[in-house]
Amino acid sequence: MSDSTIDFDSDVLKRSHTIPVLVDFWAPWCAPCRALGPILERLAGKHSERFTLVKINTEELPEIAARYGIRSIPNVKLFVDGQVIDEFTGALPESMIEEWLNRVLPSPLRAKIRQAENEILAGHSDKAAALLEEVLAAEPGNAAAAVMLARLLLSSDHKRAAAMVAGIGPDSDVYPLAESIRTFSRLFEYTEQPETLPDAPVKTAYLSAIKHLKSADFERALSGFIDVVRKARHYDDDGARKACLAVFAFLGDDHDLTREYRGRLASALYV
Known part of the structure; x- marks a missing residue:
């Protein structure tokens, strides 16, 4: 497809709701662009089931370049569901681009994850859990699915929930949520083994706040924890x-x- 015949709204924005679209903003006079182009085409062929490539000649389509604030080229943007979710500038080595793609491309099973989200909103936790189990069976490293399933399991099996997110590190978008699940699980251990907590005037109040947390009564839990902070900031x-x-x-x-x-x-x- 010639750059000049591209319908950006249809070929990029609309299509990105079906499959991620990698847009290469380039120009014929740009030497780094000419070096990067074949690399992107090779990767698009290699990963054709994961994304599609569209090339935008900024000389022929300056209005599109202006719309997305292109100031230097080559500029590569990844569109998912009509939005830019990540990008890079410059002619990177193929290995770095492939590593970037592996990090930023959404899961091919994202439709199933969305279905699970809808089941959760509808109150169908069992159906959502079954869908997420299917995703994780196919993609054990899917952090988004792991966190969603861990949230569902927290009240019934907090140890398994913590184990599911154990490998999620600070480089992940869902790290804050994974870390909260690990913290909850550690706290829930105290309801099973209260003797492991040191004796102190605030121990009973602290355990009470944890029990409210375990029953998802977040307001009473927060109120209780903040009371402990006031009285004994460094406890536990x-x-x-x-x-x-x-x-x-x-x-x-x-x-x-x-x-x-x-x-x-x-x-x-x-x-």
């Missing part, structure tokens, strides 16, 4: 503060409880 290696941060990550920045109790935690820490 600063455990109450860490528990609050884990709840905030679990609920998300936009949740009403996160917004309200983040301020309360800050006040408790700096009184």
Whole structure:
């Protein structure tokens, strides 16, 4: 397909809802572009089931280049569901580009993950769990699916939930959520072995907050943890503060409880 015949909205934006689209912004006078082009074409052929390649000549389609703020070329952007999810500039070596693709390309099973999300919203946890198990059987390293399933398992099998996210590190987009699940699991151990907690005036209140957390009563859990922070900040290696941060990550920045109790935690820490 000639660059000049491309319908960007159809060939890139619309199509990216079906398969990721890698867009190579280039120009004939650009030597690095000419070096990068064959590499991208080779990788597109090798991974044709994972993404498709579209080349945009910035000389022929300057309005598209302007729309996406192209200031230097080559510029490569990955479109998924109509949005740019990642990009790079310059003629990188093939090995680095392939590593980048492996990191940023969404799972081919993302439709099944979306289906699982819809089942969760509908209250069908068992159906969602079954779908996520299928995804992980096919893609054991799928961090998004692992975190979703771990969330579903937390109340019934927190140890398995923690094990599912054990390998998710700081380089992952879902690391904050994985870390919150690991923190929850550590706390839930105390409800099974309270004797492992040191004796202190706040021990009963701390355990009570953990029990509220385990039953997903996040407001009472946060209130309890913040009370512990006020009275004995460093109890259980600063455990109450860490528990609050884990709840905030679990609920998300936009949740009403996160917004309200983040301020309360800050006040408790700096009184």
